[in-house]
Amino acid sequence: xxxxDSDDFDEEIRGHLALSMKERLERGxxxxxxxxxxxxxxxxxxxTRDSIRSVWSSRxxxxxxxxxxxxxxxxxxxxxxxxxxxxxxxxxxxGIGANAAIFSVVRGVLLRPLVNRxxxxxxxxxxxxxxxxxxxxxLLGARNQRLQVARHHDQRLRRLLYRGLHADxxxxxxxxxxxxxxxxxxFDVMGLRPVLGRLLNAQTTDPRxxxxxxxxxxxxxxxxxxxxxxxxxxxxxxxxxxxSRRRPRALGAVSGRHGDHRERRHKPASPRGDDGRQPHASxxxxxxxxxxxxxxxxxxxxxxxxxxxxxxxxASRGVFD
Amino acid sequence: MAKQPDEQxxxxxxxxxxxxxxxxxxxxxQHGHGIGQAIRAQSDELxxxxxxxxxxxxxxxxxxxxxxxxxxxxxxxxxxxxxxxTAAGRAQLSREHNRWSQLVDAIGRIMSPAPxxxx
Numbered sequence: 021x022x023x024x025d026s027d028d029f030d031e032e033i034r035g036h037l038a039l040s041m042k043e044r045l046e047r048g049x050x051x052x053x054x055x056x057x058x059x060x061x062x063x064x065x066x067x068t069r070d071s072i073r074s075v076w077s078s079r080x081x082x083x084x085x086x087x088x089x090x091x092x093x094x095x096x097x098x099x100x101x102x103x104x105x106x107x108x109x110x111x112x113x114x115g116i117g118a119n120a121a122i123f124s125v126v127r128g129v130l131l132r133p134l135v136n137r138x139x140x141x142x143x144x145x146x147x148x149x150x151x152x153x154x155x156x157x158x159l160l161g162a163r164n165q166r167l168q169v170a171r172h173h174d175q176r177l178r179r180l181l182y183r184g185l186h187a188d189x190x191x192x193x194x195x196x197x198x199x200x201x202x203x204x205x206x207f208d209v210m211g212l213r214p215v216l217g218r219l220l221n222a223q224t225t226d227p228r229x230x231x232x233x234x235x236x237x238x239x240x241x242x243x244x245x246x247x248x249x250x251x252x253x254x255x256x257x258x259x260x261x262x263x264s265r266r267r268p269r270a271l272g273a274v275s276g277r278h279g280d281h282r283e284r285r286h287k288p289a290s291p292r293g294d295d296g297r298q299p300h301a302s303x304x305x306x307x308x309x310x311x312x313x314x315x316x317x318x319x320x321x322x323x324x325x326x327x328x329x330x331x332x333x334x335a336s337r338g339v340f341d
Numbered sequence: 342m343a344k345q346p347d348e349q350x351x352x353x354x355x356x357x358x359x360x361x362x363x364x365x366x367x368x369x370x371q372h373g374h375g376i377g378q379a380i381r382a383q384s385d386e387l388x389x390x391x392x393x394x395x396x397x398x399x400x401x402x403x404x405x406x407x408x409x410x411x412x413x414x415x416x417x418x419x420x421x422x423x424x425x426x427t428a429a430g431r432a433q434l435s436r437e438h439n440r441w442s443q444l445v446d447a448i449g450r451i452m453s454p455a456p457x458x459x460x
Contacts, residue, residue, distance in 0.1 A: 024400070028422070032373065035421035036392065039374040042417040062392050071397040075404060 023076050029069045037062060137211020351387045358390065358398050360441060363407065363426060363434040370425035372415055373399055399424055407433050 037058050044054035062068070074082065098105040136142055204220040212219065353361070365371065365379045376399070377390045402408040407430030415421035426434070 031420055032396070032422045035372065035415055035417075035419045036374045036396075038417045038419040039372070039415055039421070064393065068393045068396055071393060072400050075397050075400040 024072075026069070026073070029072050033062070033065055033068065135212065142210070350389050351384075353388060353390065353394075357441070358394060359402060360434065360437040361388075361390075362395075362398060362402060363430055363437065366408065366424060366426045366430070367434065370411075370413075370423040372413075372421040372423050374415075374421070376424070402430065406430075 037055075040058035040061060041051070041054045044057055045051065049057065059065075098108075133139065203222075205222040207214075207219040208221060361380055362376055365376050365383075371379065373392070373396055377392065377395050380388055380390050399408065399410075403410050403424070407427060408424045409427050410422050410424050412420055413423045
């Protein structure tokens, strides 16, 4: 069955009008009034033609055709008013960009859940040792202090860390790295899982044990040029030697344990820096027991601080394995 | 045939135009103008089909396979598209006729209930 086209529609309508006129002429009307009456009786020719066409056309094709026609019209209109078009484009670009940026922040801060386990029960404790000249104790949501371990740490440790981290880079290109000093139970408490290898735990950071283990970080393969076989291999870091299973003993600074919902005593084994000063800050994440009040936690933190101060001098050996 | 004034004309019930067209074409091929005139004449000028409804209905019936169309020359010596009923169209007319009879019967029973028989 051949699909009729617009010419067919027009010819059919013309035939209808001719027959209608002929009837009127036969009744004695003059041609002009007969034609006028026939047109009046027929009604809207354009509307009828469109109705016939809509019977044969696909709805999707119709919609696409209308859309294409509208786009062509909009394009021609915008080309006629270039100033307006530029303003509209810039306004839209800024609006979309600003919205995307704001939403990215909102999503990252508010909507996207943390990767940690039991994030609603995690608390963040920061403290300064009494030896720190500012003598600030900042606990349980009080004003945060910057963790300045890197600045106060032993220069040898800093050299070791930075040289080690970029030793596998081609041509030893310098690279900004973010590092933190955490206890062995940090990953357990935070509920983090390694992509490759294994992480520290409370046993491996026991300062009484000589053989300590250290696993590659989550981004280990990437920093090792995506070599998953880096686990267990020896990495030579300048004059110092380390393997992916060993770590400086002095890094074991804090510990915490989850499961019994109790904070554990801090075991600072912080090294003394070249300048003789003590690393002043340590931080810990712990699972807050359900229903634990802020006052109780503050009291517990004060106890921890006292213990920390007492053990500080004993644990400060400032040596590396 | 007396010409009825416009206000006395009846509006076609929705869905009945297809049935009327099929019925008119039962008597032989006809062009659109002729179909409209036939409906008007056979209803004693009570029904008047608007061309804006008639021609889309004709093309819809062709698309469904109930009618077939071919070009011919009308009595006005003008090319006109003639429509004729197909076998499928006859079957459809029969179905619609039955449904229409049932509808008229049902409405008639409500509007003119039979008097209760005396025991």
